[in-house]
Amino acid sequence: MPELPEVETTRNGIAPHITDQKVCGVTIRQRQLRWPITARLNSILTGHKVTSVGRRAKYLLLGFDHGTLIIHLGMSGSLRILPRGIEAEKHDHFDLEFSRICLRLRDPRRFGAVLWTRAEPEKHRLLKNLGPEPLSPEFTGAHLHQLAQNRRAPVKSFIMDGHVVVGAGNIYANEALFMSGIHPRHPCNQIALARFETLAGNIKQVLKAAIKQGGTTLRDFQQGDGQPGYFAQQLQVYGKAGEPCPNCGHAIKQERIGQRSAFYCSHCQE
């Protein structure tokens, strides 16, 4: 599933191909994604150049001189650069066509989104209330500690809340908590500043490492889908229920916390 590292890798992969390129046409095969793709998109974009390819949280931001195309990959979406004229396959819902290439969105589960906004993207309702980027200097242990004071949610739910910090998806939340020795169910308002500093550092570290990996395995994503599980070799607890903890050998536990699977070692995390 596309987590922040994959979105960032996608951004890096597509940017050189489409920046300063003029849109020749838009093909919509299935407009029913998370929200319907506006039917006017072809007339809105045709003839306009992509001026920038940015990212905020897991949203990709294709900048134009008259607005921004916001793309979210949901949990099964992928974007690929293809030569023009390649026949679409199942679940290829959306194409942005340029003179020589095509940017194609495939999303089997259709949890993704393609939205147009004329306003500044950071003012869009989906973006304006987001927490800081995890790799920015604004994201610190002190930030977490301050926001946690009046809440008692499990710390795992807390760090996965996009209003607190973006990009800590289920995989990386589990990994960062393990690295930090913090039990995922620990009430967030009972965690000391020093432990939050450790946690913030580990969230940054695991995301940086994954971006590095994603850059390797998704490098030629034009050829096909980025293989899922590219980061699998480095996962310590995610998806490892019943397997021995890499630290102590106790069996990794799996529980539902806030409708999500939590994986942790009850011996190493408290």
Add this chain to the structure above:
DNA sequence: AAATTCTCCTGAAGGC
């Protein structure tokens, strides 16, 4: 206001 539950969707995995 914060916390919890619901919702969208399909493919993979498990059970029989």
Add this chain to the structure above:
DNA sequence: TGCCTTCAGGAGAATT
């Protein structure tokens, strides 16, 4: 082999 059930998951919306 095949059908049916269950589950996973990002994150906004609805509900408590």
